[in-house]
Amino acid sequence: MSGRRRETTSGTTQTTLTTSATPPFDFAGTAYSNGWAVLAPNRWESDHCTLRRTERLGPGRVVYLAVTGDGSVRSPRIRIEVSHEGDLQASERAAVRSAVRRMFRLDEDLAPFHALCRTAGSRWEPASRGLGRLLRSPTLFEDAVKTICTTNVQWGGTKAMVRRLVEYLGEPGPPAGSTAETETRISVSGQDPNAFPTPEAIAAASGKTLEAARLGYRAPFIRELAERVASGDLDLEVLRRPELVTEDVRRRFLAIKGVGAYAAATLLMLVGRYDHLAVDSVYRAFVTERYFGGESPQDREAERIYDEWGKWKYLGFWYDLWQGPEEDL
DNA sequence: TTCCAGGGGTAGA
DNA sequence: TCTACCCATGGA
Numbered sequence: 414m415s416g417r418r419r420e421t422t423s424g425t426t427q428t429t430l431t432t433s434a435t436p437p438f439d440f441a442g443t444a445y446s447n448g449w450a451v452l453a454p455n456r457w458e459s460d461h462c463t464l465r466r467t468e469r470l471g472p473g474r475v476v477y478l479a480v481t482g483d484g485s486v487r488s489p490r491i492r493i494e495v496s497h498e499g500d501l502q503a504s505e506r507a508a509v510r511s512a513v514r515r516m517f518r519l520d521e522d523l524a525p526f527h528a529l530c531r532t533a534g535s536r537w538e539p540a541s542r543g544l545g546r547l548l549r550s551p552t553l554f555e556d557a558v559k560t561i562c563t564t565n566v567q568w569g570g571t572k573a574m575v576r577r578l579v580e581y582l583g584e585p586g587p588p589a590g591s592t593a594e595t596e597t598r599i600s601v602s603g604q605d606p607n608a609f610p611t612p613e614a615i616a617a618a619s620g621k622t623l624e625a626a627r628l629g630y631r632a633p634f635i636r637e638l639a640e641r642v643a644s645g646d647l648d649l650e651v652l653r654r655p656e657l658v659t660e661d662v663r664r665r666f667l668a669i670k671g672v673g674a675y676a677a678a679t680l681l682m683l684v685g686r687y688d689h690l691a692v693d694s695v696y697r698a699f700v701t702e703r704y705f706g707g708e709s710p711q712d713r714e715a716e717r718i719y720d721e722w723g724k725w726k727y728l729g730f731w732y733d734l735w736q737g738p739e740e741d742l
Numbered sequence: 743t744t745c746c747a748g749g750g751g752t753a754g755a
Numbered sequence: 756t757c758t759a760c761c762c763a764t765g766g767a
Contacts, residue, residue, distance in 0.1 A: 561749095565747060568748065569765085570765060627763080630764085674750090
């Protein structure tokens with residue numbers, strides 16, 4: 414990890430940090446892997462292969478991140494440009510590095526999955542070259558709120574709900590600077606969004622504010638989740654611990670109101686457990702077309718398609734979907 | 743207007 | 756454990 418700082422004319426400072434990833438690692442294939450890259454406060458610039466994000470480091474302390482890869486698969490490095498006011502303390506640099514490493518799963522061992530891909534046939538072989546690290550959020554709270562916002566709604570609705578939550582309840586970052594580099598950022602990405610709202614902010618939101626976010630029947634679920642996390646009644650982060658039994662983690666996800674089988678499987682994926690498939694309309698449509706000749710199977714039958722992937726079945730399906738239905742079986 | 747989405751909660755069997 | 760019904764919202 415290294416750092417370099419540069420003053421701008423607006424009082425905003427840009428500090429560049431770098432961190433490494435264990436090869437094989439595909440930066441773009443990780444950042445733009447599952448849709449999370451376009452849910453606020455993330456935004457994906459495909460032209461520059463850059464993931465941007467507004468990140469809250471503490472009360473009144475919000476920074477902008479621009480994350481890029483160096484294109485190397487074998488000795489990959491990640492560059493994090495932090496736009497901030499004042500000095501970026503050592504603890505804040507560590508927090509930024511930790512957030513990015515968690516988002517890109519840089520400490521997750523996918524070697525067994527990649528090994529499976531090399532033996533699963535030509536369709537999956539490309540995934541062994543650094544794919545399968547599905548983007549996630551710095552906190553499990555943010556991931557849980559976003560997952561609930563994916564239920565029973567089209568993707569455009571999910572994006573709109575999350576965008577409104579961020580706009581109405583997130584903390585704004587510092588005003589944009591005026592250097593050429595910063596102006597490039599503005600011209601490319603538009604107005605920077607707020608940071609993702611804290612559990613406390615959502616718990617304390619007025620009824621009118623949540624109503625304006627148009628979360629529909631999800632609003633009381635998200636409110637209750639925020640209240641439980643803010644009060645300390647629910648510690649989501651402990652569910653990331655690898656020593657926990659997957660089925661216990663799943664039961665604890667299912668105990669969250671608004672989380673059913675689909676959302677629990679999604680959250681398990683987000684904590685690095687791929688044993689369960691998130692069977693939704695996308696899954697059903699894909700396997701119906703690719704494996705059942707267009708005739709809708711029962712869910713149990715549909716799930717058996719990926720049995721051979723064992724504890725990696727979520728990623729087995731994810732890459733199958735990524736490849737699309739066209740290729741011959 | 744009707745259907746349904748990257749479903750889930752609840753009641754009743 | 757299974758089914759039926761209901762749940763806001765918005766796009767097609």
